[in-house]
Amino acid sequence: MTLRWRLALVNVIVLLIALLLLAGIVLNQLVHDLYEQLDRELGLIGARELTQVDITADTPRFAPTDRRPPPEMGLAGFIRLIDLQGQITDGWGSYTTVPVLPHALTPPPQGLALNQTGETGLPLRVFTLPILADNQVVGYLQVADTREEIEETLGFVRRSLLIGIPLALLISGLLSLLAARPALRPLTQMTRSAAAISAEALTERLPVPKAKDEVHALALAFNATLDRLAAAFTRQRRFTADASHELRTPVTAILGQAEFGLNRSRTPEAYRAILSRIQSEAERMQRLIGRMLTLARVESGRQLLALSPTDIVPLVETVVDTFQPRAAAKGLNLTLEAPPTLTIVTDADSLTQILINLLENGVTYTDQGGVNLSVKQGADGNGVQLTVGDTGAGIPAQDLPYIFEPFYRGDESRHRSGGGKVGLGLALSYELAQLLGGRLEVTSQAQTGTTFALILPANPEGYRNVA
Numbered sequence: 001m002t003l004r005w006r007l008a009l010v011n012v013i014v015l016l017i018a019l020l021l022l023a024g025i026v027l028n029q030l031v032h033d034l035y036e037q038l039d040r041e042l043g044l045i046g047a048r049e050l051t052q053v054d055i056t057a058d059t060p061r062f063a064p065t066d067r068r069p070p071p072e073m074g075l076a077g078f079i080r081l082i083d084l085q086g087q088i089t090d091g092w093g094s095y096t097t098v099p100v101l102p103h104a105l106t107p108p109p110q111g112l113a114l115n116q117t118g119e120t121g122l123p124l125r126v127f128t129l130p131i132l133a134d135n136q137v138v139g140y141l142q143v144a145d146t147r148e149e150i151e152e153t154l155g156f157v158r159r160s161l162l163i164g165i166p167l168a169l170l171i172s173g174l175l176s177l178l179a180a181r182p183a184l185r186p187l188t189q190m191t192r193s194a195a196a197i198s199a200e201a202l203t204e205r206l207p208v209p210k211a212k213d214e215v216h217a218l219a220l221a222f223n224a225t226l227d228r229l230a231a232a233f234t235r236q237r238r239f240t241a242d243a244s245h246e247l248r249t250p251v252t253a254i255l256g257q258a259e260f261g262l263n264r265s266r267t268p269e270a271y272r273a274i275l276s277r278i279q280s281e282a283e284r285m286q287r288l289i290g291r292m293l294t295l296a297r298v299e300s301g302r303q304l305l306a307l308s309p310t311d312i313v314p315l316v317e318t319v320v321d322t323f324q325p326r327a328a329a330k331g332l333n334l335t336l337e338a339p340p341t342l343t344i345v346t347d348a349d350s351l352t353q354i355l356i357n358l359l360e361n362g363v364t365y366t367d368q369g370g371v372n373l374s375v376k377q378g379a380d381g382n383g384v385q386l387t388v389g390d391t392g393a394g395i396p397a398q399d400l401p402y403i404f405e406p407f408y409r410g411d412e413s414r415h416r417s418g419g420g421k422v423g424l425g426l427a428l429s430y431e432l433a434q435l436l437g438g439r440l441e442v443t444s445q446a447q448t449g450t451t452f453a454l455i456l457p458a459n460p461e462g463y464r465n466v467a
């Protein structure tokens, strides 16, 4: 069932319930009011006629007997007297045509009204009053009148409702169907546009309706999703292109070396030199592939963390120590500022990996001065902030927004190409920092130096990828 029909159906059902409730209340009240009025009139006549009953006789009788019938008595109604055994003893009008109901003969002092049908099928309202003598019930007086008019009125109202309610439902259903069409038109349009969007044509966007309603919000949300998807696809394509490019370089080198070795026979030393170059290119490829795989795992959320309370100070010391020889070789001052101990819940391997990447860059891109790693409690007193600052060449402002993207390398890096410099270190560190529930930020000034700040929570609570 389409949304339009469902809306109309809900509308009709709600209206049906409301109308039935209303009809029930109105009918009930009408029946009550009409009968109350009739009963009051019958009660008044009955009370007056009671004064005419001769209670001294053996059986209840009207006195005097030559009295004329009461003025209200038309053809339909009657007044009659009944003795304690339920026998009719006297009356006016068509009083013999209606049987005496046994349960009518226990009326309360103020009277009892019942519906009865006369022999001719005439609907009657029969009002019974006890006849009292010295506080003793000596018989009963019944006043009856037709309730034809009441039944007619009620019948008319019932018939009107019986026709009116379905008619109202039909009209309301049709109107809802008609009204829903323009309201849902933007959705139909959006469905069509959305169907036309594919991975290849991700530049298309849904038309956003002007009215600021749910459909407007849906279109905006959908378009925002498309923006993110398009960006992700672009990143993916660029990643593949860059990765192929990076892999081609060592493969070309390996093939070149192999060809060089094969084109004529050489001395064992020459072969060894060729094989050693091939080995170092293959190692470069292995490192590259390893980093790509880690990045892919981290990005797809498949990298599992082994979270445990870790004193990060010894961990940081070890990493700094590993870089001391390289720093010394370049004449750089590699320093560490840290409290005696600082424990957070984290994944030691991932944290080590990030710090290695940052120190590696610091040492690589700094030619004089030094690199400093400082460990502090986080700004909010919770968690930790690790800062790697150097006095190197700095990162040009136009490069800053891109350095966390895979394979992005500054000119500096390209010139120094060699080792593991493929532009994946910061991308991986950035993703790992997020995986640890924290973030990696950079500030840099040309000619002055670069500072990376790794901010980690005391506990990456609620993180999905926990081993």
Ligand code: ADP
Residues within 6 Å of the ligand: 357, 361, 362, 365, 366, 390, 392, 393, 394, 395, 403, 408, 409, 410, 411, 412, 413, 414, 420, 421, 422, 423, 424, 425, 426, 427, 450
């Ligand atoms: P790479 O393998 O090229 O070092 P990274 O992802 O680690 O790749 O870094 C990306 C780029 O960011 C580098 O090519 C370099 O241009 C720049 N960069 C990173 N760290 C520093 C730093 N400490 N000083 C200056 N430039 C840096």
